[in-house]
Each structure stands twice: as C-alpha cells, then as structure tokens.
Amino acid sequence: RRSGQYTMNHDHSKKTPDGASFDRSGSQDSLDELSMDDYWKELENIHETRGNNHEERVALVVKEPDEGELEEEWLKEAGLSNLFGESSGDSLESVVFLSTLTRTQKAAVEKRVETVTQTMRKKNKQHQIPDVRDIFRLQNDSKGKICDGSEPSTVRTSETKNETQDGTKGNAKQLTTFCLGTDKQKNSLEDMPFSDTDINLEISFAEQAANLKDSSVGKMCKGGGGDTLLPNFRLPKDKTGTTKIGDLAPQDMKKVYSLALIELTALYDILGTEFKQQKAVKIKTKDSGLFGVPLSVLLEQDQKKVPGTKIPLIFQKLIAQIEEATLETEGLLRIPGVATRVKSLCQELEAKFYEGAFNWENVKQHDAASLLKLFIRELPQPLLTVEYLKAFQDVQNLPTKKQQLQALNLLILLLPEANRDTLKVLLEFLQRVIDHRDKNKMTLKNVAMVMAPNLFTFHGFGSKTIEQSEFVMAAGTANVMRFMIQYQKLLWTIPKFIVNQVRKQNTESQKKEKKDKAMKKLLKKMAYDREKHEKQEKTPNDADVPQGVIRVHAPHLSKVSMAIQLTEELKAGDIVARFLSQKSGNVQTLKKEEVFLYEIGGNIGERCLDDDTYMKDLYQLNPNAEWVIKSKQS
16 A cells, blocks of 8 residues: 555655654664664555555554543543542541652643642533642641651642753652651662662652753763663662562552553653554454454453463464564564465464464465564554554654653553563563574664564554654654563563552551541441341340340440349349359449439330339330340439
C-alpha cells in the first residue's frame, strides 16, 4: 500500500524536514546512518508483508477525548475517582492515599482535579464539586507541612524546562524531612552519596527533577557515541533489599500502579512534556487462534494446556526455535524470512500448533524470526498498550538519559501483567542475541533499529505518527528500544520511594481499620445485647437453657454468666449471694447491699427485685424477661 514511501533511495537529507543533522535531539546522538538504514529496511519489509496479507486488518481507532475526559479517566486510573462525581463525599480512603503523596505528586493530582472540576462546572453537572484546595487542606493543616517537608505553597508545576533546571535553587534541602522511610532520613540530593550514574530510588523521580540545579547533574550523559557510551547506570545497594516486580502481593501492586501513574505524570509535568493516555475504540477481535489474538485470550487458552503459563506458548516456541539453530547467525532478526513462506507457515501454525501436529523441523531460522516479529505486530493492541504507547515514544523528549530511564521504569510498572511479562521475555531474548554480536554482527544499536518499528509503528495510529515526523520518530523510538534492552534489569525494579509509600498507606489503613474494628466490636456487642432481649422475648426458654433454668448475666461486673435451676423455694437474694461467692471480675469488691437482681424486658421495662422474691413464680409471670445483676448506680 504505502511501501513505496519507504524505499531505500530515501536519502537522509530528505528525511529531515529542515535539513538538520542527526544531533538536533540530544537522545539521537549515537545513531549512525548505517543503523538508520536497518530501520527503514525493516519498515519496508513490514509494509511488504502487510501488502501480501489480503485480509487487511481493521485499523485501531484512537478516540479523541472530550474536554476534561482525559483527566477524569486519569483520576479513575489513579484510584481517585471519589474526588469527583456522585461519590465525592466518600473520600476517606483517598485521604489516606493522598497523605502519602509527595509535593510534586500532589501537584499533579491537584492539576487534574482542577480541570475536571472546571469541566463539571461548565457542564453544570449536579455533583458535589470539591474545591481542589479542600482535598489537600486536611493533610496540610494537620501537619503544617506537606508530607515531604516542603511548604504547601511550593505545590507548583513548571511549564518550562528552563525553570525546572535552575528555578528551584533554594529548594534542594526541602527533601531533608522526606517522611517516607525511616524518621528524619536525610534524603536531600546534596546529602545523598549518589553519583551521576547511580539511580536514586529513595527519592521521588519528580522531586529529583524539581530540585535539579543547573549543575553537571542536570547536563549529564549527553555525550554522543556508540553502544559503549550509554551510561553505565546502576542501583546502589539497599540495606533493606531491592524490590522487583513480582515480589509484591497483588493488592500492593494495585497501589504501586496508582502511585507510578501519579509519579510519571508529575515527572512529565515538571519536565514540561505532555502526558496523555490514549484510549482505543473497542474493535472486534479474534477469540481464538495465534496471530491477531489479544494477549489475554491467548493466555486463557494456553493456560488450559499449560496451567500457570504467563507467556503465550507460540511466543515461547518461536524464541526457542530461533535459539535452537544458533544465535551466531549473521544478520539474525535483520534479514527477513521469505515473505510467501512466512505467510504459509503462519497459516499452517494456526491450523496445527495446538494439535501438536506442526513440524518445526521445516522452519528456517530467519522465517522463525519473521514470525516472532509478525506475532508482535499482529497483536490487536500494541504490546506497549494503546494507553501508554505514546508515553513510551515521548520518553525520547525528556532532557537527560537518567530521566528517560526513570520514566521507562514507571511505564513498565503501568503495563498490564501479561504485556509486561511478554515484553520481559522478548527483551531478555534480544539481549542474548546481542551477546553474540561478534559473530552475528547484531549490536545493541542494530537490534534496537530492527525491533523498534515492530513495537512502535502500530497499525491505526503508529503509521500516522511516522508520516507526521518520520525521521525524529524513527530515531527516537529506536533509542527508547535501546534503553529498554540495555537497562532491562533496572526497569523491572520497584523504586524504594514507591514501596515506602505503599508501606505508609498500609500502616495508615491498618490504623483506620483498628479504629473501625473497635467501633464494630462495640456496635456488635450492643446489637448482641439487644438481640438477646428480643430473643428471650420470643422464646421463653433460650435454646441453650433447658426448661426451668434461667441464665443470669452481670455485664457490668463479671464476664461470667450463671445458669440457675428454678425451684419452688429459690429467692432473688439466693441468686445474688451465689453470684457474690464467685469472686470473679469486680465481684470480690462488692457488698451484698450494693447489688440486686433485675428483671428486664418481657412484659416490663426494668424492675429491681427484692431479696425475697420467689423466682419460679415471677418466671411464670414474665417468661421473656432477661435476668441481670447490677448495682443501683449502673
């Protein structure tokens, strides 16, 4: 269809609209012409394959959101939907959540709530619309300062990059009282012994960006060069241990997701990059098969064959097939399989894979590699998801490599589990290919160039983006691909500051739960006492009390209740005497004249019995009464 546009006589001056050279974007400094050729060749192969495929797929339509809709969706995703709309009154849970946010995270939430509020006012929605300041006032007033020790007045995002680089000079110390983690933990950027290549996971990335001065830190890692010049980023040892994705329980991962979304948004806000989640219009997808099937559907059918599998079986098998030959094959992943053969293999796999009847011996290595890339491209929604594909692309626009890495780390946390697991297996495989670069001539750069079009040029809206700015898009996404392969071990780490925020949320929730439990217990006891009255009113003989026996309680004096056999001669005074002889609870301090037996409920409200009352007779008169010993004061 459009493959003519991607022919190899693209000369590079044509591809840059203003004739600028490669280094006009800081993140494109190490991409040479040869590796760019790999990108365009790959794109041409993709279009050729699509041209051969007569069953043209339905393009995914990305919905343009209405005003305020994006922010409303964002608040829902962040678990803060009860800050607006019909449930806006019920925001106690959100108060706990908000109390754990950093200054920049709060600013990001505030900004979105403000937009939603204004939109709702415009639309005249009959909801209770909170004033955005009220949402945060609760924490600010009670503590005097926001959680990370900065003054509430500093809650502000900067629209310009210059402002964030040198406009926060006086604020570096604001993080010293960062309240997540140990008490009075010294966490300011100046105090932390982090080098340029150390990834500080203890302080919020957005806070770090806000506090960056126009020093060497701000200008780090912008040198050009090849693979070797990618900074050797590392995670300093954490005495409390590093938390990897998969280490936390699902309920805590939900909290991680919300915090990562808010943190990423705050980081993009601070750096002046727009963060927009895309939304796909639902399209009809296949509900069985291998290619063009949603990941969730594939895994559902695969788990029937192999319980607990987290990666589609066909994906695992294709990787195994490529590795079986040898990873030393020159041009592996770059040289395409024969298009007609790949197409017929694809059809044969659809028919025979699950039956186990497919003959893998006939599959050549380059064909298997083409099938693997085809699988990724044919997913009904991109592996990096419709929601976040653009955010992944926009990582290239962030000022420093460290910030690009931080943003990627947060984006990985935002991917659904199936997408994240599949991406991990892919990146690990790509690294193994690169490990054989001496023989296969596939360096990190080459592999990134070849794989980027498969992950980023998604049918429906990937291609449009390419048309708008082909060259910048190509170089940028290849760079993001390079980062994902190079730093994959770091990217699957959950930052300590987020884990600390989860811990704090849990602590706060438990405190709240304890209070709730105590209240419930009290209410339960009151209900139990009331029920008992009613039950005894209805049934003269308690289920656990045999005929002719009454149960006597003394709730204010003792936990013990007594079952008393009624006889003709038994008097109220005898029951009180028996109770006093127990010497349990507060009983031993009481004198006989201080306590009395009461007849309560049934056909009377409450009556204090004199010692000479014959109990059998009274029982017959008021069989539904409850019998309680108490002092006159109680």
